[in-house]
Amino acid sequence: MMTRIAGNAIRPVRFGIVLLPNFTLTAFSGFVDVLRLASDDCDFSQPVRCAWTVVGETLLPVRASCGIQIQPWQTFDEAGTFDYVVVIGGLLHSGPGVSDTTLRFIRRAAETSSTLVGICTGVFALSRAGVMDGHRVCVSWFHYWDYIARFPEVDERLLVADRLFVVDRRRISCSGGRASVDVAAAILQLHIDTATVQKALRILLVEDAQRASAPQPHPPGTKPVDHPRIKRVVHLMEQHIGQPLSLDELAARVDMSVRQLQRLFKVQTGESPLAYARHLRLRTAAWLLRRSDRTVAEIAATCGFSDASHMGREFRKVHGVAPGAYRADRGRFADDEALASDPISAGHDWSGRSLNHTRARH
CATH class of the missing domain: 1.10.10.60 (Homeodomain-like)
Structure with missing residues (x-):
């Protein structure tokens, strides 16, 4: 449940969001909108129950695969600690790949109490950083062979391409797209009452969040x-x-x-x-x-x-x-x-x- 701090106030659940070059906008917007709507009171769009920060190597805008650019709010060096570090990827075969600085930030986060979340091809960056060893990895069926090619040493018994997302201790991986809504809802239900999360989904016109075991299309x-x-x-x-x-x-x-x-x-x-x-x-x-x-x-x-x-x-x-x-x-x-x-x-x-x-x- 949520953490109480001095004065009996409740500390919001903290999310640090890393956008990789050519990230998928749907995965980002779906995840953040669930946070926003579940966090809010009285429709003021205020981060009461959870807070999120877009962090990056620099404050230069990061381009989504559709061309829209998002500017990080803080650099990795400026960022504090987070309950969840969420890495959102997208296109694999065009533009720059994940930087060494980003990989170092992921490794540092793995050494803390943060839970690491890879959405879409964000899990590729987590794997490159070496923080997925021994954990199950969920990828889209579309990127299954990409993952095998890039990480040929992977134990294929740990590679999952038939489910929407996988939770394995302090590692969460999500196939991407619409499933980013589902994984955000699943995370929030660990900290916020279910009714509040369900209200957020209804505002998004999502009848109900899918379970991790739900099959990919x-x-x-x-x-x-x-x-x-x-x-x-x-x-x-x-x-x-x-x-x-x-x-x-x-x-x-x-x-x-x-x-x-x-x-x-x-x-x-x-x-x-x-x-x-x-x-x-x-x-x-x-x-x-x-x-x-x-x-x-x-x-x-x-x-x-x-x-x-x-x-x-x-x-x-x-x-x-x-x-x-x-x-x-x-x-x-x-x-x-x-x-x-x-x-x-x-x-x-x-x-x-x-x-x-x-x-x-x-």
Whole structure:
């Protein structure tokens, strides 16, 4: 609960907000507006229950990905201590990256009693600062492969791309976007009465905050799934494409029996879990053959096949040609309607762009 200070007054919960270059404006505004509305009394926009400060390396404005600029209120050296240090990221592949000064500030905050919060790609900065070791990391499905590429040593069992946000001791990570509202509400409910937080959400026309366990929206190009547990299973398949989880493991992750999972998955997708996972691996392999210079053996390993021969046999069943021939005739297959369900060929590079960028940048 909130801390009482001299005179029986209540000290506001203190938030220090760090905006990274090309941060996502929605993530910032959603988070701060929940703080503002929950903090206020009588609609005066006064920080009564919580207080927030935008801090930065300098007082120069930081540009959001949409072009709007926000000026920090204090420098890192001027800032005091915070209950929460919130790092908000955005675009990964354009503009300057996170500075060494920012990384040092994050490390200093980790040595205090502050809880560190990474929103959107802000968790990449926390990981670069080395303060996420041994903690679960939540990323958007869109940036899952970006994270793997930048932090190849990560224990993939700690990487979560099927939930909106994750709370792990004094580390909180959030997939970004609309989920910034949810994570702000979850934090405030630890310090402020629930009714006040719910009032703030209603003013924002948010019916109710989503729980951390709520699934992220399904990636474009995949079959729409309504059931939240089956959505999570699909995300788990995607994030573990190189080392597929067994049916027992998938069922355990979503607290279902294997029979329940098989029955409900078939109802939701029209396929068995094994067939769906196989088609997902083949779609990803086809995209990598068209867009990357990886060898067939490398692609087979990336997509969870036992070897190149195994992938070749499965690939011929679907595409009628061997992987090598498919790659050689890229122009013909790039417009193949049979690949319309491929989220990558539809222009949504949830796995491939990060692989290509990684090769170019590293």
